[in-house]
Amino acid sequence: MEWLGFVNYAVFMAIFIGIYALLALGLNIQWGYTGLFNAGIAGFFAVGAYTSAILTSPFAEGRVGGFDLPVPVGWLGAMVAAGLIAWPIGKICLRLRSDYLAIATIGVAEIIRLVVKSESWLTNAARGITDIPRPFGDLAYTMSQLAYLAIVAGVLLVAYLLVERQFASPWGRMMRAIRDNEDAARAMGKDVPYRRLEAFIFGSALMGLGGALFAHFNRTITPEAIDPMVATFLVWIMLILGGSGNNRGAILGVAVVWIIWSMSEIVTDRLPHEYAVKAKYLRVFLIGLMLQVVLRFRPEGLLPEPQKRGPRPDPAASGARPPASPD
């Protein structure tokens, strides 16, 4: 019985890691490879989750849809919708420099969150959408989780291979050139705004897919899921900790952060019973501290971007300073 419980927990964590890995991969396309500071992950996550929910859930009174379509259609729809939302946002905001783009995307995500929370006809407002089908959801607990893990892992593998291939291709080299030296890339005749928009939409579509996988796993989506802390900042920590610019690093970062996040509760639960509630605050402290420890010893990320030709200029530095050489 006990080992079965451990398996269930491990499988659950793996599913979560898979879902968040999609978000981190999407962010890696935008930040790691193209230098776009998207701080509105929660917005695209929400669009994906709700699109798929509306497309695949059964008919419901009082809100749009409940179209009862097959799950893959919902997931495809989620990617398309997230990409479609990203298009005008990118069109308008991508000409802003990094920190401005960050605050603009945070703003868009907050507005999306408020719309999701307030518009009954569209998203059933604060109550959220339920009865979202989960593939193989009728199986028993462990089997159902394993089946879903297989799906998530499959989707992640496809996404990973696609992204990797893309970046090994001339397209990837061009993106890195744009990130590292925009002017030079422009002088070479690259259509910089168009390419950046491309990366922004592609990354956002992956985030939308992550949102859809999340909604189907829980069979429900409510506005609490798109809180900026758990849906935006957490993903950023994962990417930076894992190593931006490196897809395997991104996935490893997700795993490490999620394990810290989840296991820290088991650790603080060892405290005496009367501190059970305070232990939860201590846990938050521990999470913060663990982040500092990792950043202290691996500030370039657990798996940094491979350096092939010379040091890589720093896309995050704000331009005014010469890039520090990574050691």
Add this chain to the structure above:
Amino acid sequence: MDAMELINFYLVPGIVVGSIYALGAVGITLVFAILRYAHLAHGDLATFGAFLALGVVTLGGVSPYVALPVAMAVTAAVAVGIDRTFYAYLRERPKIVTVMASLGVALMVRAVVQIVWGVDSQTYTRGIVRPENWFGIRIRDREIVTVLAMIALVVALQLFLKYSKWGKAMRAMSDNPDLALLSGVDNRKVVLLTWTIVGGLCAAAGVFLGLNYELKALMGWTMLLPMFAAAILGGVGRVEGAVLGGLIVGIAEEMSALFLPTEYKAATAFAILLLMLLVRPTGLLKGKVL
């Protein structure tokens, strides 16, 4: 609706909450300009300062105005300590790493507040304070103090930046760090000074927020996004811009109740910001382009 109602119920509250946003936004803009990253622990540091003042008020039995300078001093020291412990060794790294570190610090500071002071809503003084009537304008004493204190702090900061030696050094770091370093400005002292000022401003924002409303463990975190919007709106690196941005965000939020469903109040700050970024990407007062 008559003009008095508009002033009393929309403009005055907007100015008060705007002044608090302004205090926070000034700190954010300083970090942005001199250290060049977004400091995400700003809100939680403000919460910490506010609860520190609560500690002084309950232990010392003094008024929150007496507790304010104490809280500012201690929070300043804490801010310097945080910088030394968690940010200093990341200075040569990409700035995004420091942004992430500040998120970790935000979680830690919040946890400390929750462990030490608990999670209940609290106030400095029990009971309610009805506003005084000044020729039809209804305003509470503490609201006048809040606005005046904000103006005093900002003017003092401006004078310091303009005329003192170290203020000039800070501005030099903000304008051109390489040139400043070459001309002999001590980077470490500037950073120390920046954090002292920013810590003090954080505490002031927190105390005035608690004084006018309530103290809650999450109050700083929920103020973070509007404060950032205010800082960017005003133009990064511009102190008077941050004040203007704070006031605009505060007043716009309150005024929005007139023409928007109130559940969208929180979106007002961002709507204005997005509009402004389209028209004038450098902020209202020409700020830095980072």
Add this chain to the structure above:
Amino acid sequence: MRTFRIAAAAALLGATALAAPAHADVKIGLLGGVSGPIAAMAPAMIDSANLAISQVNDAGGILDGQKLVGVVGDSACNPQNATDAATKAVNIEGVVAVVGPHCSGAVLAAANSVTIPAGIVIVTPSGTSPEITSLKDNDTVFRTVPSDDFQGRALARTLLERGTKKVAVAYLNNDYGKGLAESFRAEFEAQGGEIAGYAAHEGEKASYRSNLADLASGGADTLVILDYGDGSGLTMLRQALENGFFENFVGADGMKSDAPIKELGAENLETFLASAPVGEQSTSLDAFSKAFSDIGGDPSAIFVTTSYDAAFMLALAIEKAGGDKAKVAASLREISNGEGEPILPGEWAKAKELIAAGTAIDYKGAAGEHNFDEAGDVPGAYALFRVSGNGFEVVSEMK
């Protein structure tokens, strides 16, 4: 790498948790939003559930004198943490049943992806969303808090009976506030009342004066606040009082909290009324209030009665089911179906004897009778309270 050593140490610590001895204790999960937006409410709710647990242990323990243990998990009021906490509670700690989670979104996610598949009974003390009713839950999801629908309607009828014909409604934009507001408005208007202002607000803003001015412009002198008394509801009540926007204030169970009295002063709350669920026998509530006050708790804090009832009923159900997880749901219905020897809060020894003797028992909870319907919901019985001294007293029953 020190990082990895720390990670390894953490993993090891986690693993030792797995090796905890089996069968020694009977565990129930106490999942709550300890961190996150309802952090101010969660500790009191968990304390009251723990009170039930310690009463069980003080009066001879559960089953064969085993110890009942509450495993606290942080659901943080979001699905991500809720599913994580529920998975750990069910699989690592091996809980028999769960009290919580607190927020509806967390309940929906945790139930759908963890507890329903695992066949673990959960009883939420505060998830009020109607979506919980329609969960396909194999009869494993219950709640001790009535769906908002009952309370909103009862409140509307009571106000009309008291002669209040015109009100403004301010509600928190979440499932709790929205559900109450919608049912209140439907009933109030159907019975001939007038709603002169109806607006949602986001929690955690500093100023609500413009919202209040907008609501007051409709000309009502009574404001119905459907929010939490230790969150934005308190801010709103304060600003309405300070600026004289309304004369009378009415809240639901979320507003019947100690925080307004403590922070605003009872002398300012003479025109403040709040509804809250009560049992038919007020002795139940008294028994709980006394016990909770004795351990330093605040019996009028939000959702503490429902949390206590959830934990105590689960203990009764586990005892009745003989510790068998699969039978907990059926037993939960049996121990509180309106028939049998009445059991009041805290009467564990008596209940244990009766169960052992095979006599039917009927738990009379602090927050109501808790006779579950088909969907695992409870109909509410409510009373209207007013502030008196430093607490609340009943004004009238609500029909």
